[in-house]
Amino acid sequence: MRALIRRVLMRRTYNAGHYARARSHADRLLSIPHERLLARSVVLRSYWNEEAFQALVSTGKDWDDEASIHLVGLATERLSGVASGPMHDQRRQERWMNVCASQPVPAVSIEWNAERMEANFSQEGQRVWFRYPQGYVFWDMPERYELSSTHPSLLCLTAETLVFPWEPSAQSPFPSTRPYGHRGSLAFSAGVDSTAAALVMPDNTLLGYHRRSFDSMIDHRNAERLMLHLAEHQEREVVQVTSNHELIRTHHGKPVGFSFDLACAAHLILLADHHDLGAMAFGTPIDNTFLARGAKFRPFEVSPYFTYWTDRFAQAGLALLLPVASITEGGALQIVKQSGWADHLNSCMRGDGVNGCGQCWKCFHKNGPLGRPFDINAPEIQQFLNKRPMPTATHALWALQSMGLEDKVPDLAPLLEQDLGWWTQAYPPGFDLLPEPWRASIEARVRDFLPLMPEPYALHNIDHFSDE
Numbered sequence: 001m002r003a004l005i006r007r008v009l010m011r012r013t014y015n016a017g018h019y020a021r022a023r024s025h026a027d028r029l030l031s032i033p034h035e036r037l038l039a040r041s042v043v044l045r046s047y048w049n050e051e052a053f054q055a056l057v058s059t060g061k062d063w064d065d066e067a068s069i070h071l072v073g074l075a076t077e078r079l080s081g082v083a084s085g086p087m088h089d090q091r092r093q094e095r096w097m098n099v100c101a102s103q104p105v106p107a108v109s110i111e112w113n114a115e116r117m118e119a120n121f122s123q124e125g126q127r128v129w130f131r132y133p134q135g136y137v138f139w140d141m142p143e144r145y146e147l148s149s150t151h152p153s154l155l156c157l158t159a160e161t162l163v164f165p166w167e168p169s170a171q172s173p174f175p176s177t178r179p180y181g182h183r184g185s186l187a188f189s190a191g192v193d194s195t196a197a198a199l200v201m202p203d204n205t206l207l208g209y210h211r212r213s214f215d216s217m218i219d220h221r222n223a224e225r226l227m228l229h230l231a232e233h234q235e236r237e238v239v240q241v242t243s244n245h246e247l248i249r250t251h252h253g254k255p256v257g258f259s260f261d262l263a264c265a266a267h268l269i270l271l272a273d274h275h276d277l278g279a280m281a282f283g284t285p286i287d288n289t290f291l292a293r294g295a296k297f298r299p300f301e302v303s304p305y306f307t308y309w310t311d312r313f314a315q316a317g318l319a320l321l322l323p324v325a326s327i328t329e330g331g332a333l334q335i336v337k338q339s340g341w342a343d344h345l346n347s348c349m350r351g352d353g354v355n356g357c358g359q360c361w362k363c364f365h366k367n368g369p370l371g372r373p374f375d376i377n378a379p380e381i382q383q384f385l386n387k388r389p390m391p392t393a394t395h396a397l398w399a400l401q402s403m404g405l406e407d408k409v410p411d412l413a414p415l416l417e418q419d420l421g422w423w424t425q426a427y428p429p430g431f432d433l434l435p436e437p438w439r440a441s442i443e444a445r446v447r448d449f450l451p452l453m454p455e456p457y458a459l460h461n462i463d464h465f466s467d468e
């Protein structure tokens with residue numbers, strides 16, 4: 001069989017989740033030099049998806065390319081149990097430094113400019129570069145995007161979300177204020193909370209999906225399935241932008257990820273003039289706004305986070321919108337369930353592109369309440385259920401209660417005595433975080449989907465694990 005056909009079959013079987021077949025095609029491509037890297041990646045990723053970590057390590061241990069070394073490292077961690085501790089952190093850090101070192105750089109280099117944040121951006125073809133103190137990251141922007149017609153305050157705001165935790169200079173006043181655009185947008189992850197946010201926002205909202213450019217364990221297929229559905233049925237316009245900016249924080253001893261939570265919208269902020277955007281929404285539910293770590297109530301409307309960033313986004317002509325700040329993760333599940341989108345959505349990042357893995361924490365608290373199968377005794381689910389304070393606390397308690405699994409966490413019996421039925425209802429003070437002209441339509445949609453929590457609000461008394 002010709003290599004080209006073999007490669008097509010390998011990709012096709014892999015994408016369909018037929019990992020053993022994908023591997024047998026890949027095995028035959030390993031001896032062909034220019035096919036080798038892709039074939040190795042398919043072999044190791046297929047083992048990863050099957051959770052066959054031992055096979056992954058024995059097969060890939062002598063492969064010397066970056067991606068293989070990375071995957072073998074991750075699988076070794078999995079085999080040694082829950083990875084933690086300084087040795088692990090150091091190895092992980094070394095690996096990410098290698099990934100950083102192999103990233104592309106612009107043809108024309110620029111110096112980091114701490115005084116003028118907007119001067120740290122450049123464009124070469126469709127690629128926009130951002131110079132940060134330790135290197136460069138990029139976005140591959142849509143056709144006809146022009147950095148030169150992008151307002152400087154948008155560039156400053158983008159830079160601030162990327163280096164905020166480490167560069168105080170990014171907090172300087174913007175050189176000028178951008179007038180508000182007209183269209184709403186949402187930093188869209190295709191998960192449940194984000195999808196609920198899309199459902200309560202106007203139909204013309206632009207959904208912006210951030211795609212990692214480098215190899216990692218994030219599987220984009222579940223997200224792609226939902227986005228394909230939205231596009232094919234003309235439900236919403238989705239723009240996908242590929243970037244490597246999640247590597248920035250690895251220079252600060254942190255694992256790969258967003259520098260700061262609002263950095264998930266960096267691509268959309270850059271696109272604000274291109275799409276005439278006047279509002280930027282985040283699918284942050286009550287669990288991360290009015291609740292701290294999902295476990296303790298706080299008056300979010302006066303928090304320094306909310307007031308500071310509302311003001312900064314406003315200077316860039318963008319209303320900062322939290323359309324699901326009146327909704328919990330449980331309420332978001334109810335909204336998604338009532339929409340026609342639920343069948344196309346799966347929050348599990350280790351699934352096969354259609355189903356969840358049934359073994360992870362998301363499969364427990366997102367897929368379980370949707371009536372999808374999961375194994376309560378899976379190691380990751382047990383590990384989280386037995387952690388104190390329990391992660392995603394109130395939501396996880398509600399999930400246990402609504403699925404009749406209270407006996408799985410006997411020590412939490414006192415917390416499970418109260419009826420958590422209110423958890424899937426809307427919290428009206430959350431509407432007050434929405435500025436006009438956006439509030440009226442979002443509030444109306446939320447009220448259509450969910451009943452309101454009864455007063456006095458049980459939410460105000462949430463304070464689990466306060467003595468721990």
Ligand SMILES: [Zn+2]
Binds near residue numbers: 348351358360
């Ligand atoms: Zn899963």
